[in-house]
Amino acid sequence: MSYSDKVLDHYSHPRNVGSMDKGSTDVGTGLVGAPECGDVMKLQIKVNPETSVIEDAKFKTFGCGSAIASSSLATEWVKGKTVDEALQIKNTDIVKELSLPPVKIHCSVLAEDAIRAAIHDWKKKRETAKPETVEARS
Amino acid sequence: MSTDVKTMPQEQLVAANGVKLPIYMDNHATTPLDPRVLEEMLPYFMEKFGNAASRNHSFGWAGEEGVETARERVAKLVGATTKEIIFTSGATESDNLAIKGVAEMYKEKGNHIITAVTEHKAVLDTCKRLEKYCYRVTYLPVQKDGLVDLDDLKRAIDDKTILVTIMAANNEIGVLQPVAEIGKLCRERGVIFHSDATQAVGKVPVDVNKQNIDVMSISAHKMYGPKGVGALYVRRKNPRVQISAIIDGGGHERGMRSGTLNVPGIVGLGKACLICMEDMPKESCHLAGMRNRLRDNIMGRLDEVYINGSMEHRLPGNLNISFAYVEGESLLMGINDVAVSSGSACTSATLEPSYVLKALGTGDDLAHSSIRFGIGRFNTEAEIDYVADRVVETVQRLRELSPLYEMAKEGVDLKQVKWAAE
Numbered sequence: 001m002s003y004s005d006k007v008l009d010h011y012s013h014p015r016n017v018g019s020m021d022k023g024s025t026d027v028g029t030g031l032v033g034a035p036e037c038g039d040v041m042k043l044q045i046k047v048n049p050e051t052s053v054i055e056d057a058k059f060k061t062f063g064c065g066s067a068i069a070s071s072s073l074a075t076e077w078v079k080g081k082t083v084d085e086a087l088q089i090k091n092t093d094i095v096k097e098l099s100l101p102p103v104k105i106h107c108s109v110l111a112e113d114a115i116r117a118a119i120h121d122w123k124k125k126r127e128t129a130k131p132e133t134v135e136a137r138s
Numbered sequence: 139m140s141t142d143v144k145t146m147p148q149e150q151l152v153a154a155n156g157v158k159l160p161i162y163m164d165n166h167a168t169t170p171l172d173p174r175v176l177e178e179m180l181p182y183f184m185e186k187f188g189n190a191a192s193r194n195h196s197f198g199w200a201g202e203e204g205v206e207t208a209r210e211r212v213a214k215l216v217g218a219t220t221k222e223i224i225f226t227s228g229a230t231e232s233d234n235l236a237i238k239g240v241a242e243m244y245k246e247k248g249n250h251i252i253t254a255v256t257e258h259k260a261v262l263d264t265c266k267r268l269e270k271y272c273y274r275v276t277y278l279p280v281q282k283d284g285l286v287d288l289d290d291l292k293r294a295i296d297d298k299t300i301l302v303t304i305m306a307a308n309n310e311i312g313v314l315q316p317v318a319e320i321g322k323l324c325r326e327r328g329v330i331f332h333s334d335a336t337q338a339v340g341k342v343p344v345d346v347n348k349q350n351i352d353v354m355s356i357s358a359h360k361m362y363g364p365k366g367v368g369a370l371y372v373r374r375k376n377p378r379v380q381i382s383a384i385i386d387g388g389g390h391e392r393g394m395r396s397g398t399l400n401v402p403g404i405v406g407l408g409k410a411c412l413i414c415m416e417d418m419p420k421e422s423c424h425l426a427g428m429r430n431r432l433r434d435n436i437m438g439r440l441d442e443v444y445i446n447g448s449m450e451h452r453l454p455g456n457l458n459i460s461f462a463y464v465e466g467e468s469l470l471m472g473i474n475d476v477a478v479s480s481g482s483a484c485t486s487a488t489l490e491p492s493y494v495l496k497a498l499g500t501g502d503d504l505a506h507s508s509i510r511f512g513i514g515r516f517n518t519e520a521e522i523d524y525v526a527d528r529v530v531e532t533v534q535r536l537r538e539l540s541p542l543y544e545m546a547k548e549g550v551d552l553k554q555v556k557w558a559a560e
Contacts, residue, residue, distance in 0.1 A: 003471075011471055017539055034557035035503035035542060038465055038483050038491065042541035060541040064467040064482070068539065117558070 003065055004099035010069035015076050018058040020044045025129045028122025030114040039063035039107065041071045043114035045078060045086075047122050052082045059114075066104035070094050070111035083119045151475070157520045159475040165360075165455060165514030166309050166337060167479060171406070172362035172515070178409040179364065182402040190399045191390060201401045208408025212356065215411040216335075217345035218371050224391045225404050228368040229336040230260040232355035233303075235370055235395065236332045237264045239381030240301045240353065241273055244330070248298035254278040254286050254315075255497045257305055261334055265303070274298070280497050283448035284313035291323060301330050306338035306354075310481065310494040310510055311447030312456025314342065321350025330379055336360055336368075340414030341422065341453050346371055352379045358403065362515055363410030367403030370395075421515060426454035428513050428522050433457055435526035440533055442546075446481075446495055446508060455513040460495075460504040461529075463543035464536045469509060472532030476525050481508035503552075 003011075019042075022029045027046050033039040040063065046056040057075035061068045073094055078086040094100070094108035151159040162170065182204055190205045192198025209220045226232045241251065253265050255277045265275045276294045278286050286304060295302070302324050307314050317333055324331035332353040338344055339354075340361030346354060354371040358364055372394065373379045387396030414421075437443050442462040458481075461469060466482030481492030483506060491505035500508075511525070537543040542552060 008471075011468070014539060019544065031541065032558050035506075035552060036501070036557075038502075038506040040541055040557070042544075060539055060544060062463060062540045062542045063465050065471045067465070068468060113558075 003069075006073075006098050007065055007069040007100070010072040010098070011065045014059075014068060014072040016056075016058050016072065016079075017060065019060065020046055020056070020058050025049075025125055026122075028118040028120070028125065030117025030119075030121060032113045032117050033063070033067075033110050035062065039067045039110055041067065041110055041114040043071060043074060043111075043118045045083075045115075045118045045122060047083060049126070052084070054078045054081055054083065054086055063107065063110075064104070066098070066100055066107040067110065069098055070100070070107045071114060073097060074111040074115055078115060083122065086115055087119060089115055153475075153524050155520055155524055157518070157524050161476045161517075161521045161525060163511050163513060163517060163521070163525060164477045164479055165512035165517075166312070166510065167512065168359045168365065169362045169514050170516060171364060172410065172413060174413060175363055175406045175409045179402045179406040182405050186401070188401075190401055191388065201399070204401055204405045204408075205399055208404045208411075211408040211411045211415075212369050215344075215415045216339060216354065216356070216371060217347050219374065221392070222346075222371050222374050224370045224372060224394050225399055225407075226368045226370055226395055227366055227400070228359070229258075229334065229355045229357035232357075232368050232370040233258070233260040233332075233334050234264050235381065235384055236353045236355060236372075237261065237301065237303055238268065238384050239394070240330055240332065240379070241268050242382035243380050244300040248300040250274045250276070250296060250298040250300060252276045252278060252291065252294050252299060252302045252304075254280060254304050256280050256284060256308055256311075256313075256494045257303070258309055258334055258336070261303055261305070278304075282499050283451070284308060284311050284446075284494075284498055285448060285451060286315055286320070288316065288319055288323065291320060295323075295327050295329060299327070299329050301332060303332040303334065306333050306335035306344060307342065307453050308447070308494060309337050310492060311458045311498070312337070312453035313447040314338065314451040314453065316451075317344075317351065318349040321352075324352070325350045337453060340411065340418070341425075341455065343418070346373065352377070353381070356407075358407035358410055361410045361414050364403050364406040367400050367407050369407065422454040425513055425515075428517060428519060429455055429457050429511075431519065432511060432513070432522045432526055433459075435523065436529055439526075439530045444500075444504060446498060446500055446504075457511040457513070458495075458508060459511075460500065460508040461533045462504060462507060463540045463546060464507050464533050466507055466509060468536055469507075469529075469532055472536060473525070473528045476528060478512070478525075479510040481510065482506045 030043045059071040061071045091108035091112040186200040188197030188201035190201035334355045336357040352373045356369040358367045444460045446458040466480030483491045495505040
């Protein structure tokens with residue numbers, strides 16, 4: 001399997017590796033894939049509650065080079081976007097950017113899933129935490 | 139200075155401790171040709187180009203002489219006689235000829251074949267094809283260490299069994315099957331025993347008489363010989379085994395394998411066998427020493443590393459280990475100046491993790507995390523140390539990147555997690 005230079009670069013120098021406090025209200029965590037399938041991605045976003053802008057993103061991935069690159073790229077792309085804008089990111093954009101071969105398309109799908117899962121988690125937390133947050137601020 | 143990057147010889151790279159890069163440590167896939175083998179082969183391309191089947195001139199005689207010397211050398215390495223050695227294009231052809239040839243020849247006697255789930259695809263797929271032609275195949279499971287349970291085999295043999303085909307050494311995990319015991323059992327039950335000994339011949343002692351082997355596949359390129367040539371041992375007495383040809387033509391090789399002989403290749407196979415016979419005691423100790431050095435060097439510095447298959451019944455040059463929480467292909471990417479193989483799905487054409495590791499009961503997760511090191515004649519201790527260092531640093535880096543490692547360290551039982559697979 002020969003990889004594109006962009007995949008190799010993300011593999012060798014992954015962006016935004018790390019973890020954030022998944023208990024924090026502003027943090028959304030997406031954990032997708034399964035060890036048996038050979039791919040697990042954890043993507044976390046830190047969202048500004050006022051503007052809904054994703055201020056920070058972190059990832060950790062168990063998987064092949066394409067999976068690592070797809071999730072690394074996903075963290076780069078979501079940063080600075082609002083959650084609604086981030087939801088517009090499609091796996092096909094990732095495939096294109098990284099020149100992934102057909103057998104690696106599932107890696108990009110997983111990265112898109114990870115973004116969605118993280119946003120979903122954040123939204124869910126915000127729904128349940130809203131009354132308290134409002135009270136605390138008033 | 140407009141050197142094309144693609145054609146730049148990588149051999150020029152040298153690591154800090156002086157080893158040349160890239161390092162080849164995938165000797166179960168193939169081995170480099172031994173220079174002594176090449177030297178023996180060279181005259182048979184130009185001066186001695188004759189067809190070994192040309193009986194009426196010196197060109198033919200020279201070719202025939204080369205072939206017959208090779209036949210003696212191959213026979214001697216495995217304790218056979220020259221008339222029992224049939225030259226083929228390699229182990230895949232030998233396996234096909236053995237299994238299909240026995241099945242066809244003995245179809246009046248029975249239609250049942252026994253093999254094991256960890257066999258090479260050349261055996262498994264041949265058996266599968268025969269199932270389409272009304273043969274019945276039993277695929278024996280293996281134990282956790284990779285060995286076939288002799289009691290399972292005993293129970294599987296019935297009055298319709300004509301053939302048992304079990305490999306001598308596994309190509310992924312290097313596990314050595316109890317060939318002598320299997321052979322004894324087959325002999326007692328009057329069943330022909332074929333062994334795919336591709337990985338074993340030349341590495342560990344193989345003797346067709348002591349081990350009661352009736353038919354055996356041999357390959358040249360796994361023992362520092364050329365690609366495209368192999369042999370099939372077919373027992374001539376006690377008992378005499380007959381096989382039907384699968385390639386028809388000029389009746390070469392006692393009618394069992396027609397086709398002009400690959401004289402240079404056969405000469406190379408013969409020389410490779412001779413070298414292996416002379417060097418085996420010394421070489422196997424040396425390889426096992428390097429293999430253990432690699433194992434200790436890696437396992438002494440990393441936790442949660444698991445050896446796949448028996449360490450006791452194993453080829454001296456084989457090490458197959460799983461690095462928990464790290465995916466195999468990403469590990470290969472990290473050690474890209476070392477040529478090894480992985481059981482990860484991402485490195486296979488089928489996108490399925492290694493069926494051999496799955497057969498041992500290794501979970502899919504650990505099968506994805508496996509690396510096969512195949513240490514060979516030309517590897518050095520300095521290379522072993524370099525490889526160990528690269529593996530350790532890459533595994534550590536990838537574990538820092540792995541959500542599974544993080545979860546495991548937090549005390550999460552990964553088996554209990556409900557994974558949201560795509």
